[in-house]
Amino acid sequence: MPELPEVxxxxxxxxxxxxxxxxxxxxxxxPGVIKGVLNARAFxxxxxxxxxxEIRRRxxxxxxxxxxxxxxxxxxxxxxxxVLAEAEAPLLPHTHLIWHLSSGQQLRFSDVRRFGEVRLCxxxxxxxxxxxxxxxxxxxxxxxxxxxxxxAVRGKKAPIKNILLNQEIVAGLGNIYAxxxxxxxxxxxxxxxxxxxxxxxxxxxxxxxxxxxxGIENRGTSFSDYVDGLGQKGQMQTRxxxxxxxxxxxxxxxxxLEKMRLAGRSTVYCPVCQx
DNA sequence: CCAAAACCCTGAAAGC
DNA sequence: TGCTTTCAGGGTTTTG
Numbered sequence: 196m197p198e199l200p201e202v203x204x205x206x207x208x209x210x211x212x213x214x215x216x217x218x219x220x221x222x223x224x225x226p227g228v229i230k231g232v233l234n235a236r237a238f239x240x241x242x243x244x245x246x247x248x249e250i251r252r253r254x255x256x257x258x259x260x261x262x263x264x265x266x267x268x269x270x271x272x273x274x275x276x277x278v279l280a281e282a283e284a285p286l287l288p289h290t291h292l293i294w295h296l297s298s299g300q301q302l303r304f305s306d307v308r309r310f311g312e313v314r315l316c317x318x319x320x321x322x323x324x325x326x327x328x329x330x331x332x333x334x335x336x337x338x339x340x341x342x343x344x345x346x347a348v349r350g351k352k353a354p355i356k357n358i359l360l361n362q363e364i365v366a367g368l369g370n371i372y373a374x375x376x377x378x379x380x381x382x383x384x385x386x387x388x389x390x391x392x393x394x395x396x397x398x399x400x401x402x403x404x405x406x407x408x409x410g411i412e413n414r415g416t417s418f419s420d421y422v423d424g425l426g427q428k429g430q431m432q433t434r435x436x437x438x439x440x441x442x443x444x445x446x447x448x449x450x451x452l453e454k455m456r457l458a459g460r461s462t463v464y465c466p467v468c469q470x
Numbered sequence: 471c472c473a474a475a476a477c478c479c480t481g482a483a484a485g486c
Numbered sequence: 487t488g489c490t491t492t493c494a495g496g497g498t499t500t501t502g
């Protein structure tokens with residue numbers, strides 16, 4: 196379930212080892228994960244001999260900038276993994292793509308569910324690229340303010356959790372961090388957006404930023420599949436207050452945490468601490 | 471405009 | 487016990 200903190204951790208762990216490397220070969224074990232206009236053959240041809248210049252993140256997307264203006268775009272969705280490995284290391288099950296690097300190491304993309312996707316586009320086309328084009332502001336950047344959030348909830352009847360999950364409103368939150376932010380802000384996930392007071396909006400804004408920052412500090416949440424770019428698990432799962440804890444007591448008041456379904460997602464909350 | 475369902479796929483759980 | 491069926495899971499797109 197890679198969300199912003201997990202994707203950022205992958206970015207940080209891969210950057211120093213991948214940037215500057217040249218792509219010597221690309222193995223396509225499962226062409227289906229390559230999306231966009233290029234077929235698998237063109238995908239490989241366009242990557243051969245290219246050099247990685249920089250890795251950026253936008254929402255939950257990883258952007259690998261190449262030395263000729265192309266960008267390798269990767270979204271891990273639920274179970275995708277992107278790991279740098281020695282050539283001799285055994286392949287993870289469900290490995291779909293392998294980039295052979297000039298260092299002799301390999302960048303490998305694996306994904307049990309195959310929901311993840313890999314695309315190649317031009318840097319100047321990023322702003323019209325599906326998925327990226329309509330992404331909202333980065334929650335940890337200065338562009339995302341209390342006023343931005345206030346404007347996003349104004350007049351909205353949709354549950355506040357649905358609003359947080361909408362990538363066009365704010366980029367990078369998923370089920371885990373949305374639940375955690377709402378718990379920390381003391382707001383019930385099914386509250387209509389328009390019902391939030393100014394004070395609650397301020398609490399939520401702060402909670403979102405804090406829980407994402409804490410997620411990054413702890414190198415992400417390894418609840419099931421997630422590992423960073425070197426195959427290491429994160430530690431944030433030990434600090435979660437509600438996600439995955441339905442039926443367990445609230446860390447704050449001891450009340451049994453409850454579950455509801457919002458936006459088609461299981462949602463855990465404390466019926467006492469969150470109002 | 472918003473809400474709900476479909477879609478992608480496999481592993482785990484439930485049912486028989 | 488072992489086989490078959492059902493469904494969860496997240497984000498995006500499509501449909502209503």
